[in-house]
Amino acid sequence: MKMKNFQTFIAAVALVLVLGVFTSCQQAGGNQTGSEFIPDMTHSVAYEANVLTKYSLNTWDEESVKSRWELSQPGTPVSGTVPRGYAAIGSYDLTFASAEDAILKTAESMKKNEGRSVYAPNGHVPYFYPDTEEGRTEATEKIIYNPFPITDEGLAKGKELYTIYCAICHGDKGDGDGYIVSGPQSKYLAQPANFIDDQFVNSSNGRFYHAIMYGKNVMGPHADKLSFEERWDVIHYIRSLQAKAKKVKYDSEVNELNPDYGVPYAQIKEKLEAGHEEAMEAHSEGENHSDTQQEEGEGHH
Numbered sequence: 001m002k003m004k005n006f007q008t009f010i011a012a013v014a015l016v017l018v019l020g021v022f023t024s025c026q027q028a029g030g031n032q033t034g035s036e037f038i039p040d041m042t043h044s045v046a047y048e049a050n051v052l053t054k055y056s057l058n059t060w061d062e063e064s065v066k067s068r069w070e071l072s073q074p075g076t077p078v079s080g081t082v083p084r085g086y087a088a089i090g091s092y093d094l095t096f097a098s099a100e101d102a103i104l105k106t107a108e109s110m111k112k113n114e115g116r117s118v119y120a121p122n123g124h125v126p127y128f129y130p131d132t133e134e135g136r137t138e139a140t141e142k143i144i145y146n147p148f149p150i151t152d153e154g155l156a157k158g159k160e161l162y163t164i165y166c167a168i169c170h171g172d173k174g175d176g177d178g179y180i181v182s183g184p185q186s187k188y189l190a191q192p193a194n195f196i197d198d199q200f201v202n203s204s205n206g207r208f209y210h211a212i213m214y215g216k217n218v219m220g221p222h223a224d225k226l227s228f229e230e231r232w233d234v235i236h237y238i239r240s241l242q243a244k245a246k247k248v249k250y251d252s253e254v255n256e257l258n259p260d261y262g263v264p265y266a267q268i269k270e271k272l273e274a275g276h277e278e279a280m281e282a283h284s285e286g287e288n289h290s291d292t293q294q295e296e297g298e299g300h301h
């Protein structure tokens with residue numbers, strides 16, 4: 001390039017840059033922050049645990065626009081932490097007096113925290129049975145009842161999760177004939193459990209819960225993939241597959257499979273609603289007692 005041409009080139013580049021700077025940035029001052037050239041560098045998309053942060057500046061495309069809900073919840077729970085409402089869920093070792101007791105106690109312990117937290121509880125609930133054959137036996141003997149009632153939503157969710165996480169091995173029907181064993185090029189040597197087999201139809205819920213927590217031999221653990229409630233949704237769904245194979249009902253209205261495995265929502269609805277009202281009353285009383293400032297304030301009027 002000749003010297004003259006080069007100088008013209010530099011001048012042109014400089015002009016474009018200067019014009020660019022003047023046209024792209026608005027003057028900041030007072031309450032005006034000015035236009036931001038790259039807003040997501042000035043205001044990072046911060047994931048604040050348990051804080052509702054408002055972030056409306058990053059609007060490049062639909063994917064970058066975060067709702068407040070997405071920003072407010074912790075993405076992945078810190079290992080070893082317990083979400084609110086789940087610390088003393090019904091009973092720490094998941095043992096209960098009866099199928100109804102399991103549901104009412106669990107609902108009660110979750111209701112106490114209703115209103116205090118707006119975050120979807122998803123994460124760690126303590127599990128004390130060890131990853132050994134003795135632990136499996138103990139869990140099978142002690143964890144009998146499902147702490148959530150059989151609901152249509154729960155079964156739908158269970159079906160969705162089962163299809164994602166279990167069906168590839170255990171089969172869509174739960175008969176252990178998943179794609180991995182019966183697919184066209186299958187070389188999978190281990191036989192996934194056949195849930196339709198009497199041994200599993202007759203087994204308590206604990207055997208399933210334990211298998212989800214730790215896996216077994218070639219089956220990996222699924223504790224990190226399913227939340228506490230989701231694990232129980234999947235177990236309800238497996239029960240509904242067993243019921244289908246036995247040609248009996250297992251749904252939100254009737255459970256003809258085994259009354260210990262799950263209480264249909266229709267059967268426990270009234271008790272749950274009564275318990276809910278009690279909890280709300282206790283909650284509002286508690287509020288009045290603790291909020292003395294407000295009481296004093298009202299007394300002055």
Ligand code: HEC
Nearest residue numbers: 165166169190191192193207208211212216217218219222
């Ligand atoms: C990669 C394949 C695979 C996936 C995915 C898988 N499993 Fe399994 N599962 C197996 C195999 C194989 C066995 C048999 C293990 C054995 O007995 O050695 C098994 C065994 C089991 C058992 C019986 C444990 C016992 O006490 O004998 C249960 C219950 C179970 N799985 C539940 C589930 C659930 C629920 C899911 C989904 C959340 C799931 N599995 C996902 C392969 C899988």
